[in-house]
Amino acid sequence: MQQVQLLFENSPWLTIPCLLVGAIYAALLYIKSQGFRHQSWGKQINYLLTGLRFLLVSLLCLLLIGPFIKQIKNTLEKPTIVMAIDNSASIASVQDSASIQALKASLDNTAQQLEENGYQLEYRSFSGAERLDSVSFHNESSDLSRMLGDIATDYEGRNLASVVLLSDGIYNEGVSPSYRPYSYRLNTVGLGDTIPKQDINIRNLFYNKIAYQGNKFPLVAELANTGFEGETVNITVKNKGNVVASETLTFSNNRDVNTIEFLLEANSEGMQRYEVEVQSLEGEFTNQNNTSQAFVEIIEGKENILLLASSPHPDIKAIRLAIESNKNYELRTAILSVEDLNESLLSEIKYDLVIFHQLPAKNRDNAIVRKYMEEASARWFIVGSQTDLFTLSRNNNILNVASVNNDTDEVSAVYNNSFNGFQLDVESQAIIEEYLPLTVPFGRIELKNNPEVILYQKVGTVETSKPLLVSGEIEGKKTSVMLAEGLWQWRLQEYAKNDNTQAFDGFISKLTQFLSAKEDKRRFRVYPEKDEFVDTEAVVFQTEIYNEIYEEVYGYNISLSIKDETEEERKYSYQTNESNTQYRVSNLPEGVYQYTATAEINGEQMQSSGEFTVRSLQIENLNLTANHQLLRELSSNTGGKFFTQNNLGQLAAQLQTQEARGKIYTSQAFLPIINLKWLFFVLLILVSLEWGLRKYMGSY
Numbered sequence: 001m002q003q004v005q006l007l008f009e010n011s012p013w014l015t016i017p018c019l020l021v022g023a024i025y026a027a028l029l030y031i032k033s034q035g036f037r038h039q040s041w042g043k044q045i046n047y048l049l050t051g052l053r054f055l056l057v058s059l060l061c062l063l064l065i066g067p068f069i070k071q072i073k074n075t076l077e078k079p080t081i082v083m084a085i086d087n088s089a090s091i092a093s094v095q096d097s098a099s100i101q102a103l104k105a106s107l108d109n110t111a112q113q114l115e116e117n118g119y120q121l122e123y124r125s126f127s128g129a130e131r132l133d134s135v136s137f138h139n140e141s142s143d144l145s146r147m148l149g150d151i152a153t154d155y156e157g158r159n160l161a162s163v164v165l166l167s168d169g170i171y172n173e174g175v176s177p178s179y180r181p182y183s184y185r186l187n188t189v190g191l192g193d194t195i196p197k198q199d200i201n202i203r204n205l206f207y208n209k210i211a212y213q214g215n216k217f218p219l220v221a222e223l224a225n226t227g228f229e230g231e232t233v234n235i236t237v238k239n240k241g242n243v244v245a246s247e248t249l250t251f252s253n254n255r256d257v258n259t260i261e262f263l264l265e266a267n268s269e270g271m272q273r274y275e276v277e278v279q280s281l282e283g284e285f286t287n288q289n290n291t292s293q294a295f296v297e298i299i300e301g302k303e304n305i306l307l308l309a310s311s312p313h314p315d316i317k318a319i320r321l322a323i324e325s326n327k328n329y330e331l332r333t334a335i336l337s338v339e340d341l342n343e344s345l346l347s348e349i350k351y352d353l354v355i356f357h358q359l360p361a362k363n364r365d366n367a368i369v370r371k372y373m374e375e376a377s378a379r380w381f382i383v384g385s386q387t388d389l390f391t392l393s394r395n396n397n398i399l400n401v402a403s404v405n406n407d408t409d410e411v412s413a414v415y416n417n418s419f420n421g422f423q424l425d426v427e428s429q430a431i432i433e434e435y436l437p438l439t440v441p442f443g444r445i446e447l448k449n450n451p452e453v454i455l456y457q458k459v460g461t462v463e464t465s466k467p468l469l470v471s472g473e474i475e476g477k478k479t480s481v482m483l484a485e486g487l488w489q490w491r492l493q494e495y496a497k498n499d500n501t502q503a504f505d506g507f508i509s510k511l512t513q514f515l516s517a518k519e520d521k522r523r524f525r526v527y528p529e530k531d532e533f534v535d536t537e538a539v540v541f542q543t544e545i546y547n548e549i550y551e552e553v554y555g556y557n558i559s560l561s562i563k564d565e566t567e568e569e570r571k572y573s574y575q576t577n578e579s580n581t582q583y584r585v586s587n588l589p590e591g592v593y594q595y596t597a598t599a600e601i602n603g604e605q606m607q608s609s610g611e612f613t614v615r616s617l618q619i620e621n622l623n624l625t626a627n628h629q630l631l632r633e634l635s636s637n638t639g640g641k642f643f644t645q646n647n648l649g650q651l652a653a654q655l656q657t658q659e660a661r662g663k664i665y666t667s668q669a670f671l672p673i674i675n676l677k678w679l680f681f682v683l684l685i686l687v688s689l690e691w692g693l694r695k696y697m698g699s700y
Contacts, residue, residue, distance in 0.1 A: 009066035022058030026050045041697040052690040068672045077663045078120040079161035085135050086167030087125040089620035092137035094193050110652040117656050140536050140617040143173040159663035160184050168192030169627030172619045178633050187640035192626030198227035201289035210297050211266040219262045221276050225251045234279040237262050266298045271592045271611045289621035295613040302330040303516050309357040310386045311337045314488035322508035353516040358384035360391040378478040378515040384485035396479050398451040398472035407442035411457040413468055419454050422510045431503040438484035478515050524606035526597035532613045538584040543576050554578050558599045564591050590616040
């Protein structure tokens, strides 16, 4: 329905002068000045030409006074009923295809009845908005709360009469849908079977994501059973098709959860898949949940760190506890004044980081200290009362320290927010800045080679520009200098106040990781966004290509090869551009994959390789017993009713008892007449018709 009103920007009485101008102009042109004496047409044609000129001039004058049209449009929106369909795989596991087709046919019949009564039907599933015929029950997870919440958001302000949820009431992602309030009436239809199925399933696997080659690591399987009390099953663990461990288990109680622990050898380096399989028993409803996969990355070894100290000090234990909280590090401590290190340290161990506590020391010349100051991949100097500041300044490349009469000062720490080597959360920064003051050398501190300051010194309440902790890198070797000892006080203070040492341990661990990490200097890098993907999502590869001065470049042809555990190869090719450096690979089945990417960059053949895993969720098969009580609770809380699949006809009758009220939306628009395209053609027709008649009648 649409209403149109003609309005004027100025007084509507101005239309009269417009008409007078048109009449006078036409009269002067066709009646008074020319008359019939000079024309070859009759009186009727003259009046017609006069009328055409009158309309043309009058319309042009009307356009000058700026009339406009007010359009009022009323739109009727029918009441909408949303059919929210739980299309998870758990429903397809207990209902055959014939039953699902019967459900769709019954829904289609219900929809036709409701549409005949003035309703509009729309369909939703975990996949989003859908048509009924396109709904397939294959979704690998069930998040009922999210689907119902999305409906509330998407239909806010619309004429939503009701929502019908067709589900088995099983959810395995998100929170319980009963915890969330809904602004609409929710009717529910129970699908599936509420009778527990006779079944054995692997509910969970517990294991560490990383294990070290040559070590043993635990793998714990959590098994559940329904209806197999007193039965004995065999559980095996396979790696690359070979059985590496096996156990037997007798179920003591029905519907009990049992745990089995395996201790496995980490032999082969790289990503390894371990398949845990439970023996199938006669009478099981399904054996799809009798296997589960564990993906463990076996790495060659931990990073080696050496802590060299001049003499015993409580800092040593504080640093050791912080570093050893990270299982990726192997820390060795050595105290020069206590043990002879000439033989033990001159071994073939390659240390990724050496921490020098109060070393180089005064009046001490040790070959081991000189050796590691020169050869260490990364160095961290902690300055104390025994440190030889002159030798330290000469053997590090980031700062010089010149103490005045061996004087000291008491300073607190201030974190440098501009430091981007690693990030600390706001809470940890605040805790560090509340730590007790430490003793630092008083004198001149000169930075060299543009290092980065991590902590500044604060004297009392005054923040200074002097560094407390500084770090830099020269020719690929990272060096850090802490100009104070007494870190043990920080750790004790935090524990006394917060009953934990998370901020201290986290700071030391991140600093250690920052110093010991090897920077990737490759000019061609292809890597997956994460190490583990789900088989329902695409594997996303990120690509980086740099020129000789490490500026990122684009447009090169990249060949990507992906191999699975059976050496089956999949080949792809792509190019990157400035707006997109990603490449997606979809539909990879569960398994461990190795990839190799190659590209020719300025005549040089470059390669990047790695591995990733694809995991199947399989959570839909863990619980196949429908929870209709949850659906009844949802309906009761929102004023709706609960129905079963067999009485969908009652659902249609129930919805039809509600008055189908449409909602009228009114919109108005103001449109200047001069913007109307058809008006141009009206003026063109008037001019053309007048000119054509005059030419036809023999005039100019």
